[in-house]
Structures are given as C-alpha cells and as structure tokens.
Amino acid sequence: QSVLTQPPSVSAAPGQKVTISCSGSNSNIVSNYVSWYQQFPGTAPKLVIYDNNRRPSGIPDRFSGSKSGSSATLALTGLQTGDEADYYCATWDSSLSAVVFGGGTELTVL
C-alpha cells in the first residue's frame, strides 16, 4: 500500500486532455514539493515535472503539474499515442523521513 494514492489507470482519446491525481497527507504533499515521472515498459523513469509545476528542459508544455492541499495533479493535453506509459508521483514524507512514490497510473490513449 503506497503512501501516495494514484488511480491505477486512466484513459482518453488522442488530442484530448487527461489528469492524473496523487493524494497524500499533511506529512508529505501538503508540506513538500511533488515531482512526476513517466515510465515506458522496460525503461527507466523519466522526470516530467518537478517542484509541483516546473518542466525540465525538453518536456513539452503539454505536460503540467499543480498542487492543492494534500493532492497533486499531472495534466496532459493534446494526448498522443506516444504518451501511453505509467506515471508516478513522488515527494518527501516528513513523518517517515523517506522519499515516497505513488503506486503509479497507467495511461491509455484510446
């Protein structure tokens, strides 16, 4: 059972928008910055969002992040079949003194 809760799967049509939620608590999301990772099967995770809403160089502006209270959200607009992957949120948990990850969300572009 992950400390951060994500939906197991989400889906949307090409060109549409999808959001992936990450729910936590006072000891993690509320008080610490959130990052998001994209992982294709058989490959390493890749950073797509850090500091709640900042994009690393090379990540298209179709990817955006936000945080409100104990939840964070990753949004993808203009969906492409190449966006099909697993997405993970992560943050520091001050009570556990550990980096914690969400359980991951599988994105399907129908």
Added chain:
Amino acid sequence: QVQLQESGPGLVQPSETLSLTCTVSGDSMYTYYWSWIRQPPGRGLEWIGYIYYTGSPKYNPSLKTRVTMSVDTSKNQFSLNLTSVTAADTAVYYCARIRLAAQLAKYFFDYWGQGTLVTVSS
C-alpha cells in the same frame, strides 16, 4: 549530459549480500546527492536511500538495518550493499541523481540509470 550505469551480479543467493555499483559520467559527482531506487517486477517504485558526494547517507527506514551506501569520487562511482536478501528483494535496481534542498522541502530525481535486474534465488 549526465549518464549513470548500474553494474553488478544479476543473481544473488538468499541470505547473501546484494552489491551494486553505479558509474557516473558526463559530469562531476561533486556537490550532488546520489540515490538508489528499486522496482519489483510489475510493481511500483521504492526509494532505498541517498548519499552525498562526501558521504553522509540517508536510508529508507524500512530498509535501514540492511542497507549500506558508499561513494568513491575518484572513480565517479557510488555503491549499494543490501544484506540478508530474500525473494522479496528481487527487483530492477536503478541509480539516480537526486536534487534535494531539505530546507526547501524539494526532492526529485533528474537523471536515472537504465536499471539492472537482480534476482534473489537459489
């Protein structure tokens, strides 16, 4: 461009010690923190710990009694030892650079190795 490469045995006997090394290229290890993360087959990510380039490791409390990390800046490498392994430690192990500013509550992994599968089995 920073590159990381894990190396080590792909098969470890139960109760033995899992040892992996991560070689960093493309940038210096100085002033950065370095981390290990693992992913059991078909499951999510688990943070193992991080270490500063001068040492001073911090481990996941769930693994703390079995984990040791070290760094060798002369070789641009850092290492992981996990003792008394069981089948539950079977996973793809990733090394990564972690950017952190504890006072600002900022932690994220900006560069990752490709990962190496370690199977615990007799």
